[in-house]
Amino acid sequence: MSRTLSPFGSRRRSSLRSVLLCCSALLPGLAVAQDRYQLDDVILEASDEGAGAPDSQTIVATEITAGGKMSGDILDIPASVSVVTSEEISARGADTIEEVLNYTSGATTDGYGADDRFDYFSIRGFEAYTYRDGLLLGANFGGIREEPFAFERVEVFKGANSATFGVSDPGGSVNYVSKKPRAERFGSAYTSVSSFGSTEVGVDFGDVLNKEGSLSYRITGLVREGELEYPYSENDEVFVQGGLTWRPTDATELTVLVDHLDRDSVPGSGGFPIGYDFDRSSTFFGEPDYNYRGTERTTVSVIGSHDFSNGLKLSGTLRFSDSADDFGYAYVAGTSGTTVNRAFFASDGTNEGVIGDVNLRYETFIGGVESTTLVGIEASQSEASDMRYYGAAPSIDLTNPVYTGAPTSVPMYASLRTETEGQAIYLQQELNWSDKFIASVGLRHDWIDTTEWDRLAGTVESGSVSATTGRLGLTYKITPDLSVYGSYAQSVVPAGTGVEPEEGEQYELGVKWRPQGTNALFAASVYDLSKTNITRTNPVTLLSEPIGEVRVRGLDLEAKAEFGSYDLTASYSFLDAEIVENGTSGNVGNTPGLVPTHIASIWASRTWDNVGAGDLTVGLGARYNGGYYYDDSNTAGETGSFFVVDAGVSYDLTEKTTLSANVTNLFDEKHVAYGGFYADFYSPGREVQLKLSHKW
Template sequence: MNIRTTTLSLAITATLPGGVLAQQPQSDENIERLTVQGRAAQFYFVGESTMATKTPTDYMDIPQSIQVLSRELIEDQAARQTTDLYRSISGITQFSYSGITARGFRQDQVRYDGVQGDPYGGFSIPQLFNIEQVEVLKGPSGMLYGGGQPGGLLNYVTKKPRFESAHELALFGGNYDLKGAYGDSTGSLNEEQSLAYRLGGFYQHTQPYRNNTDETNLLLSAGLSWMASDATQLSLQYDFIDQDLGGHRLRGVPVDDDGNFLTDISYNPNEKTDFQRVEADVWQAILQHEFSPNFTNRTVLRYLDNERGQNYHENRGLQSDGRSMIREFRDQVRENQELSLTTDFVYQTNWGGLEHTLLVGGDYFEVDSHFEYKVGRGAAANIPDIDIFDPQYGSDPSTYILQQRPDSDTSYNRTGLYVQDQINLTQKWIAVLGARYDHFEDKDLNSEYAFSDSDISPRLGLIYKPSENTSIFASRSEGFEPQSLSAQLSEDSDVDSGDALEPEQSRQYELGIKHRWLDGRLLSTATVYQISKQNVAVGNPDDSGEGDGQPGILQIGEVTSEGFELDLVGDLAQNWTATLSYAYNQAKITGGAPGAITNSVGDEFVNAPDHTLGLWSRYDFPELDSAFSLGMDYVSERISFDGQKVQPYTVWDASWRSHIGDFDLQVNIKNLFDKEYASSGFSKRNGHFPGEPRTFLVQLSRSF
């Protein structure tokens, strides 16, 4: 951290108009340096992103809402995992574990460096040590990224080797027995500066506020970049992840219908012997080549192998005494092997008197999954109840009577081809046109049942720039999501006759305006949108059971989400920088029986608030070589899966960073006023997920 700097030197790659190598480390000979006034650019604002177009495009020229969270913002907020960042993203709140609610829709898919392959997946939360920045593309992203929910998509940009030498070491600690350390080193390996390396490691251990829990995270990362020539660069990366969570998988704390916790938020049905363990090996290669100054290619190959083991007790409902909780025990193992290949060609040309940036690309994604588990419930399985007011632990899972459930083995394949053209129609008008073809095949390896389908996802965008500081955009984007295997295999479903359920279809219309204020020191983005999702699978009200000839599931569901978002980032004064994100959203069922659509209760959607407001403000004290930050996170009322209220909350955080000699000292306090709240709702038997009480972190680091 360099608090004393009041101007920013941005490294802009002068070559490669296609921008492929512009994101990667370059030698000093290939860099042109510009000085840009403005602290927001130094700390929180990232003016260029490839996520929305897969080409380096200025923020003002993107016809869709996008947010980029910088490394400096991540560090200021002492964000260790992705849930720490949601305050800074308009329209996004936590759903459960790594899942989010985005523009009213539940979403759990992410990308790493623009490609699929999440090493955490499911019930673990991604860690941020190895992440340089987080990009958020709002709305359907089918044209560029294939199948997914229409609310939005998160992309984690990983740290890469750099040719300039940089090293950092840090020690940190805090309450709840928090302790840890990390180190990061990068630089050139030869005088010719054709080889660069990066080595990083992160360790953290804590014993949080929930009974019987402890958390240990170990991340190791190694990278190598080779400039084979002035036109070709190869980057290799390996990550090892070991996440050991004792007393997990964590569920919620029981509440009444008004959302009040029935017992202390430290309650946990899990025993000390319970655990959730994730081990993953991730390999990634990025090849970038410049065929000519206006023709480039970027190819990413990513492979991961992970295993997630779980032993945990789950709430199954209170006995008639209102305090004895029936418990279910599960012994589970999940194994995934995932392979992803993406290649993008970017060609810049003048054709028909107009400037074109043409993208032609394709991707392939394959997942092989194995799942096995044993389960038992209550007294019949010799599993004792637990008193939610006075929990006594010590039961022995080896004495339980468990049922072995059939193993699940599945295979998923996704293939996509896409083309996009960004056209400078005039100095004030820009058009973005694109379409994608997808083919997918899902297979149950045990039953040999398989289904496949294809889809086309177009996107249209138009940008009008009445002045250098104003950009008005309108866009229409589409997406899709294949129906799950379980839905396809529902009783008496049409798949028995060979007719598989069609993918869900989503469409968004978005209108927005971006404007630079105060001589470019402050940027605002305001958008309104409407998203409709069709072909949603719902239960058939005429289905009376197996053998009645009626399908168990029909595709009569339709959901419409409408909203408004406002994002501000910039300098309010010479030493004062801030970000603000506000969102209003209403998601309603517009087709199908109310309450029949997953993640909804009646016309309301689970964990979908009407209003959210996030604020982060940083003030620098140059005379003290220090910076103070204050943050606020507000989420309005929501409901859980069983219609119980999830009460609104406001939480404040604070941070102090100071440069002392060769060291940086940082102090962060989260939940400054120790607010008791639910971060999201769940079910009546499992309650709500409690938010973290007041925590503090002290970190001492040195960069050299």
């Protein structure tokens, strides 16, 4: 990818946006052409109860994929798992990953309020690492904001998962499952407009390409242009993903996916002076000419498998990614009387990497016991650059802000180039006694070598991590619809060169129930997890060092159900988090920052059939957070408990055309999501989105 990113200005582009707009305009013609050369239809039938239906038709998933590393029936997995299907994402109108996870037990979102540079969320009190089709993307904090429209589902694995995925924190991991071509003809298109002034069009269609049905394609994309809630913000995006799947036999499948993400999405707020209550939509203390956030990424993925038909199956995934991002803000840095102090901050980064995984699965019977063995290897290599800038900005008046324009330059304080190489081997073994007792064990060893060049200091540092992690689980199926389980799992995260890796472990007990004759899943779990060697920067030496341990004991409850005309998603989580060790900082016994004690949510909807021309669906949701401290010292301030209501309504104008409206934060609830230092960042306000969609 060739482009130049400047830390002192935003970028504009229109070629891909024009292409997608043209594609959406040509959709009616494409549909006609498909009818003219129609192939035999492929009919997908779900059971009467809806169990096992595609993710685009149900909110209740029965199985997980995890990129093939922990696949199978959710009832059989000795771990707490939540799946957000594309049907649930659509029903709630979720267009960010944080909104996708809003109704998932154990997950906390919007911890940084209006600062939406990244997908900010945590699971069971810890930062969550993310994966796509089972391959590592990285930590959500500091990473690229993913586009939910690209995914068929989002899988949330709670607890330590390094034996399965590799690098991860003990709270949990999130795996995004890409939309892939289907062996059928299908399509959908939509256009939408939001109350913040953003307009959007999107398409998702595919077909088989030959008479035999062995070759199929899929095109998914969207174009968005407009603004966000805050003044001088942007909400522009072009996303396009194309996939081609070849199935020469029933035993072999190969898919190639290519996607490109091009986003100018400026969060729009550099914060507000502490202790005030400003209007979010009309007050701005940043600098309009120095307020940008750009992302450009191209990804190529190859996913393949071959079943040797004797219990042996070979699978593999390979992904190449090339990305660049830039960012610039004038942050609020405290107040003096009616004067608002500010500071310029900017970053400019690139990342190019390749990661691949190959595994062999063997299923057989040993003495009447069903045995499944999975062995695999993983390798990765990446090169990243990171340049950062910081400097004082002109102050402005609190009551009458007068902007001064973008700076001619901002001092650079960091310029790094980092190369990372990783290799891993893993083994997973499952033994199933008559579908009654299911024992599983996993072992993984990772080797990670990192070399970092400090281009300002002219120094080079290298570090290596060699770590073994494991997991052990036992499931007992009381009935075919009710299972209980217990598990132990470990996690590991490299903390940087010259520092011991951060390590975690978790003990968990749980129960899952899928009542026979219904399309519903209920789950409950209790856990005790801890993370040691937590790394912080020493304020004296300015070097990273391990300083302590955090422990979280908790409870997760979750329900997803479809009962006739009613759909229900509900969750509750209790987190008892404590800093057990913290060096000399004096935080022992405190609650870690940004970790609430109670979080709960419920979304319920009802459909009325044949109301006038079509069906009418009304949904209402509520999210509760018991509040949290802003930092580990518990002295910088805290947000009180808050309650947010969401709503949605859709009406089928015809059998295939739907008009819908979704509202997030219906009553415009407002609180300081993060603050207490130099500035406050408010929670997201009310947004209304109207959408017209058509399927064929």
